[in-house]
Amino acid sequence: MRLQQSLPVERVGGGRQRLDARDILARYGTFLALIALIVVAALLSPRFLTPVNLMNVLRQTAIVGVLGIGMTYVILTAGIDLSVGATLALSAVLLAGTLETTGNIVLAMLVAVLAGMAVGLGNGLGVTLGRVQPFVMTLGMLGIARSIAFLYTGGEPIPVLDRTFLTLGIGYLWRIPIPSLIFIAILVVAALALRYTPFGRAVYAIGSNEEAARLSGIAVGRVKTLVYIISGATAGIGAIMYCSQFASAPPIAGEGYELDAIAAVVVGGTSLFGGQGGVIGTFFGALIIGILSNILNLMGVSPFAQPLAKGALIILAVLIVGRGRRG
Amino acid sequence: MNVETPVLDVAAVTRRFPGVTAVDGVDFAVRAGEIHALLGENGAGKSTLIKILGGALRKDGGVIRLNGEPVDFHSPSAALAAGIAVIYQELVLCPHLSVAENILMGHLPRTAGLAVDWPAANRRVAELLAQLGVTLPLNAPVGRLSTAQQQLVEIAKALSRDSRILILDEPSATLGQRDLDHLFAVIRRLRGQGVAIVYISHRLEEIFAIADRVTVLKDGRLAGHWPIAEVTMQRLVRAMTGRDLGVVTGREGDAAAPVRLAVRNLSRKGAFADVSLSLRAGEIVGIAGLVGSGRTELLRAIFGADQPDAGTIEVDGQPARFRSPAQALRRGLGLLPEDRKTQGLLLDRALRENVSLASLRRFTRFGFLRPAAEERVVRELIDDLHIAARGPGQPVMTLSGGNQQKVVLARWLARRCGILLFDEPTRGVDVGAKEEIYRLIHALAAEGAAVLIVSSELKELFAICPRILVMREGRLVGEFAGLDLREDDVVDAMLMGGRADAAPTIAAG
Numbered sequence: 001m002r003l004q005q006s007l008p009v010e011r012v013g014g015g016r017q018r019l020d021a022r023d024i025l026a027r028y029g030t031f032l033a034l035i036a037l038i039v040v041a042a043l044l045s046p047r048f049l050t051p052v053n054l055m056n057v058l059r060q061t062a063i064v065g066v067l068g069i070g071m072t073y074v075i076l077t078a079g080i081d082l083s084v085g086a087t088l089a090l091s092a093v094l095l096a097g098t099l100e101t102t103g104n105i106v107l108a109m110l111v112a113v114l115a116g117m118a119v120g121l122g123n124g125l126g127v128t129l130g131r132v133q134p135f136v137m138t139l140g141m142l143g144i145a146r147s148i149a150f151l152y153t154g155g156e157p158i159p160v161l162d163r164t165f166l167t168l169g170i171g172y173l174w175r176i177p178i179p180s181l182i183f184i185a186i187l188v189v190a191a192l193a194l195r196y197t198p199f200g201r202a203v204y205a206i207g208s209n210e211e212a213a214r215l216s217g218i219a220v221g222r223v224k225t226l227v228y229i230i231s232g233a234t235a236g237i238g239a240i241m242y243c244s245q246f247a248s249a250p251p252i253a254g255e256g257y258e259l260d261a262i263a264a265v266v267v268g269g270t271s272l273f274g275g276q277g278g279v280i281g282t283f284f285g286a287l288i289i290g291i292l293s294n295i296l297n298l299m300g301v302s303p304f305a306q307p308l309a310k311g312a313l314i315i316l317a318v319l320i321v322g323r324g325r326r327g
Numbered sequence: 328m329n330v331e332t333p334v335l336d337v338a339a340v341t342r343r344f345p346g347v348t349a350v351d352g353v354d355f356a357v358r359a360g361e362i363h364a365l366l367g368e369n370g371a372g373k374s375t376l377i378k379i380l381g382g383a384l385r386k387d388g389g390v391i392r393l394n395g396e397p398v399d400f401h402s403p404s405a406a407l408a409a410g411i412a413v414i415y416q417e418l419v420l421c422p423h424l425s426v427a428e429n430i431l432m433g434h435l436p437r438t439a440g441l442a443v444d445w446p447a448a449n450r451r452v453a454e455l456l457a458q459l460g461v462t463l464p465l466n467a468p469v470g471r472l473s474t475a476q477q478q479l480v481e482i483a484k485a486l487s488r489d490s491r492i493l494i495l496d497e498p499s500a501t502l503g504q505r506d507l508d509h510l511f512a513v514i515r516r517l518r519g520q521g522v523a524i525v526y527i528s529h530r531l532e533e534i535f536a537i538a539d540r541v542t543v544l545k546d547g548r549l550a551g552h553w554p555i556a557e558v559t560m561q562r563l564v565r566a567m568t569g570r571d572l573g574v575v576t577g578r579e580g581d582a583a584a585p586v587r588l589a590v591r592n593l594s595r596k597g598a599f600a601d602v603s604l605s606l607r608a609g610e611i612v613g614i615a616g617l618v619g620s621g622r623t624e625l626l627r628a629i630f631g632a633d634q635p636d637a638g639t640i641e642v643d644g645q646p647a648r649f650r651s652p653a654q655a656l657r658r659g660l661g662l663l664p665e666d667r668k669t670q671g672l673l674l675d676r677a678l679r680e681n682v683s684l685a686s687l688r689r690f691t692r693f694g695f696l697r698p699a700a701e702e703r704v705v706r707e708l709i710d711d712l713h714i715a716a717r718g719p720g721q722p723v724m725t726l727s728g729g730n731q732q733k734v735v736l737a738r739w740l741a742r743r744c745g746i747l748l749f750d751e752p753t754r755g756v757d758v759g760a761k762e763e764i765y766r767l768i769h770a771l772a773a774e775g776a777a778v779l780i781v782s783s784e785l786k787e788l789f790a791i792c793p794r795i796l797v798m799r800e801g802r803l804v805g806e807f808a809g810l811d812l813r814e815d816d817v818v819d820a821m822l823m824g825g826r827a828d829a830a831p832t833i834a835a836g
Contacts, residue, residue, distance in 0.1 A: 196695045196696050196698070197691075197694060197695055197696060198687035198688065198691050198696065201680060201683075201684070201687055201696070202687075204673070204676060204680065205673055205676070205680070205684055208673035208674065208675055208676050209669070209670075209671075209672065209673050209674065211669060211670050212664075212669075212670055212671050212672060212673060212684075213673075213684070214632070214651070214652055215630075215632055215652050215662060215664055215670055215671070216652070216656075216684040216685040216738065217652055217653040217655075217656035217657075217685050218653070218684070219651075219653055275673065275675055275676065276675055
């Protein structure tokens with residue numbers, strides 16, 4: 001009986017042989033691309049594989065990587081968050097300002113994260129209650145957050161001088177840059193939450209079919225609001241990393257980071273239509289973009305040409321993943 | 328011209344989509360100077376067929392002959408150039424341009440220079456409208472016209488291209504009676520001029536009023552064609568719904584069982600009005616009615632997917648006011664939606680996630696999912712429902728339609744709902760899977776679940792429901808059970824609104 005019923009499946013299975021190569025490409029494509037890139041980079045520049053350089057890559061990847069994790073949650077629900085770069089700037093200047101006036105590191109960091117979450121709450125409510133398109137809502141929020149950062153500082157950067165705080169950005173723990181450790185820790189939590197909590201399931205369900213999720217009793221509005229709050233929180237954490245690395249909080253901080261974060265998500269194989277992908281892919285995506293910048297720098301490629309290489313890479317990644325998914 | 332020679336002759340045309348054959352070897356012939364009705368329920372393949380005729384979709388097989396010559400349109404403009412014009416339900420006019428500009432779109436007459444020759448354009452439009460026997464304000468922007476007037480603009484536009492075959496896709500859906508009479512006059516006039524007209528509708532009264540011949544599609548196949556004089560309404564309904572002589576095999580409701588769901592005077596504007604019904608534990612109740620009778624909307628409103636405007640709902644004797652499906656779920660309700668692809672499934676996610684979606688709390692401890700517990704329940708349901716799948720990890724996209732439907736059913740079984748609202752539980756499901764789903768519904772009722780079933784297939788309702796309610800134009804117009812449960816009465820109620828109830832229903836519609 002059971003055998004008979006599995007017959008039609010076998011037929012489907014026959015067709016799958018051909019699909020398997022694509023499947024592998026879609027599932028592990030980002031990882032394979034990362035390996036390939038590392039090999040090429042090592043061949044191109046002897047300095048690439050030195051510990052110092054690798055640690056630099058890791059440190060430089062951390063901020064965009066953390067933003068990318070929040071962005072992955074948003075994109076999995078078929079949304080987008082264009083405001084993360086500006087939110088990072090707002091959180092950064094508030095952090096620096098708080099540190100300057102109170103000298104309290106914990107309070108300053110708390111302010112940064114809470115400010116980010118507040119911006120995310122605004123985005124979330126706009127998207128759910130206001131029914132504003134995520135693209136439009138977060139584009140508006142980009143302008144608002146950036147502008148508040150400028151108004152708060154009067155346009156000048158706020159210096160960050162607290163030595164203890166700066167250790168967070170430039171220090172090492174177990175010979176690994178602290179920002180990278182923070183990135184990995186957040187990654188692990190985010191990956192577990194996505195995979196092993198009802199919330200994670202709801203995120204995928206909404207991105208896959210919002211109406212079906214609603215009819216299955218998922219609190220769609222609440223979950224969507226929450227992913228924007230998470231994205232705002234990662235922007236706040238990104239601000240902590242930024243201030244402690246650059247010892248300064250300029251209102252122009254994080255300009256264009258939203259695009260790097262989106263690039264990391266997309267290169268990492270998450271579908272902009274939602275419902276497919278995950279934060280592990282984003283981790284690899286962020287590394288790919290970081291390594292690419294690094295090798296271009298090592299090779300002395302003109303900064304004018306670097307965005308070209310990055311842009312081509314993103315399109316290539318989507319072409320490959322797109323083939324695997326929907327071809 | 329020999330009237331027996333069809334101008335348009337469709338033979339064995341087939342069109343497949345992933346997982347479904349929308350049009351399956353359909354024959355269809357239209358003669359010059361006739362009004363030919365194309366009839367069928369939603370999903371019967373009417374739209375796909377006319378999209379193929381209009382060049383919006385390619386056929387996968389079969390032959391289309393136009394005046395005896397085989398044709399294969401690869402674009403709507405190719406079909407238009409050959410003389411076939413399709414007027415879709417959603418009109419495609421430019422709202423800001425004038426009536427004249429819309430009618431002559433793309434071929435406005437020019438003067439020697441490149442300027443539009445307005446006097447010539449207006450003359451041409453006046454001619455076309457005279458041919459139709461209508462008057463329209465030529466310079467008004469189309470956006471200011473009524474729907475009925477816009478439809479006439481579309482028809483005039485088709486005539487301006489010398490179309491000899493005019494296909495109207497449910498033109499009456501948005502028209503009132505007077506506009507409809509007017510449209511009929513225009514259509515008859517065109518018939519007199521030798522134009523072949525394909526008229527699509529699922530309102531039977533209209534078909535009898537206007538058509539010369541009728542072709543019925545069901546599940547993508549030809550269900551029959553007749554000269555209108557040689558067919559009865561009952562015959563057409565049978566062809567549309569596939570209803571055969573039904574045998575009641577359903578469980579009798581236990582009159583002593585507690586009432587699980589009671590709906591009183593429930594109304595939702597534009598959908599249904601003043602519906603009252605009650606459902607006891609262990610009972611299976613069917614709702615019959617044509618597409619558009621408000622059946623689906625009623626289920627959705629009970630479940631909190633849409634908000635009713637008036638009336639009350641009681642669950643287990645307690646008043647319930649569901650602002651969202653989540654609240655209905657908490658009170659033990661489950662809804663199997665009408666369209667599994669757009670409302671039911673997470674197509675690109677695994678079977679496992681689809682099944683557990685409505686009962687995640689059951690698999691959660693201390694905030695985390697318990698994959699092992701989930702896996703066990705999902706595997707059990709795969710076995711119980713005989714879902715043909717490689718395992719819980721298979722994406723549901725790759726399952727057949729019947730197995731996909733079982734996945735949505737499994738979702739509500741995993742949730743252990745006591746009150747189940749099933750909207751078309753066997754749509755697009757093959758015969759074998761249908762039987763299994765029927766058995767499953769019986770088993771659920773035997774265990775005490777209260778089940779409300781909406782179905783377009785009377786055969787299905789007769790097979791599983793000992794009590795059938797009939798809806799027509801948003802109202803409950805009949806209730807049949809026991810010895811009163813006769814197919815002819817149910818069909819009468821579906822079409823005419825039942826015996827004494829008929830008059831007020833029509834007035835309300």
